[in-house]
Amino acid sequence: MLALPKQLKRLVILLPTLLLCSVLFPAQNALADTNVAASATTSASYTSPWESLAAINDGITPPSSNDTVNRRWGTWPNTGAQWAELTWAATQALKSAEVYFFDDGGGVRVPASWKLQSWTGSAYTDIPGTYPTALNGFNRVTFAAAVSTTRLRVVLQSGQGSVGLLEVRAFIADPPGGSGWSPPANLVTPLNEVWQHVESTYPNLYGFRNYGWDQIMANGGSINYCVRWDTTATVTAAQRDQIHATLARQFKKWMDLMAGHNGWPYASVPVKVVGWAVRDRAQLQWSDSSVDIYVGNIRENAPQCSEPCGRFFNQSGNYPNCPGGASHHYDMSLWLTAGFGGGAGGDWGQRIGSEYYMSNLNTDNVHILLHEMGHSFGLDDFYDWTPTGVCCFLMKAGSASSITDFDAWMFRDWWRHLKSRYGL
Ligand SMILES: [Zn+2]
Incomplete structure (x- = not known):
């Protein structure tokens, strides 16, 4: 069962638009x-x-x-x-x-x-x-x-x-030779419904500049993570590396949808884990210096990596006060909380249960994580409506446990609408 806390996710996505929430907007421009x-x-x-x-x-x-x-x-x-x-x-x-x-x-x-x-x-x-x-x-x-x-x-x-x-x-106009935008005919109507819904729900969606898309483009084709180890459990070096590998494998499922599609410039997007945040250094049972370690830096009652290194706190993409410099910055957090059911996702990263994550290290589709990653790239929830003709897909929580064709085309639709901001 999934219990996805809508408010948590919306809180973050809506932050830049809060001032506009009470404003009525005219009908959206229907131009292709x-x-x-x-x-x-x-x-x-x-x-x-x-x-x-x-x-x-x-x-x-x-x-x-x-x-x-x-x-x-x-x-x-x-x-x-x-x-x-x-x-x-x-x-x-x-x-x-x-x-x-x-x-x-x-x-x-x-x-x-x-x-x-x-x-x-x-x-x-x-x-x-x-x-x-x-x-x-x-x-x-x-x-x-x-x-x-x-x-x-x-x-x-x-x-x-x-x-x-x-x-x-x-x-x-779309470039000569087409944009690569060629969803199956039966998905055209529901995709249009989704985008219209997104535009009417998030009036500042084109002004917001911290989607996963923005983070990857700012890095030139990679993504950096901090692990917020929000549990009293210990972690071995081998577990640390498995946690990273699982994260990278799930992230790749989204990125593989973009390789060669509609001007997307990267064949692959490496996932780097640059930091770990814990309450007590003794929880981390390794002594090598492969990741930065942040101890006792508490926010939202959970350990976090240094704010001067976090993209969420430095949306200009500059990290002048990050120890170790910009290469040690993190774009997202993988926030693993003991006893946490369901998940939350946004431009800041993804939050899911630590027990769930650790028991799914070898699972092909860690579906709650995949769903929350979708939010980090702008994809919405579907608690209160369903697009025409599609019953079951990952972003409609509880209805699918892997990325479906419809999820894939919703994901690509975000790129289609945002790519011009990168001159593409
Ligand atoms: Zn959700």
């Missing part, structure tokens, strides 16, 4: 095209010191043009022609773009007019099109032909005040 704005760097003609240019590609859908909750880009008190720009490391074939205007009814107002420009390599050129100026929604411009460029500039001509933007989206 991919928004590549998040993978661009931003620049602007001017930014008021209390505003933030990062607003324009943070993936947050504003509640209205007079957004008093999220960060905003504005040029007050400057007027006239003002601009904000997205710059990519690689050329993008853009098909369309959308902007959401900032208008506070006072000093910052919707522009009198606006246009998009692309960079030709030596100059900016206007992109022909129809440029609406609606409030409280995205203003979309579809290009007559794909625009290949490394820079997209939004030029705003001020009207009754200064100008500003809350969000910019820039869309590319």
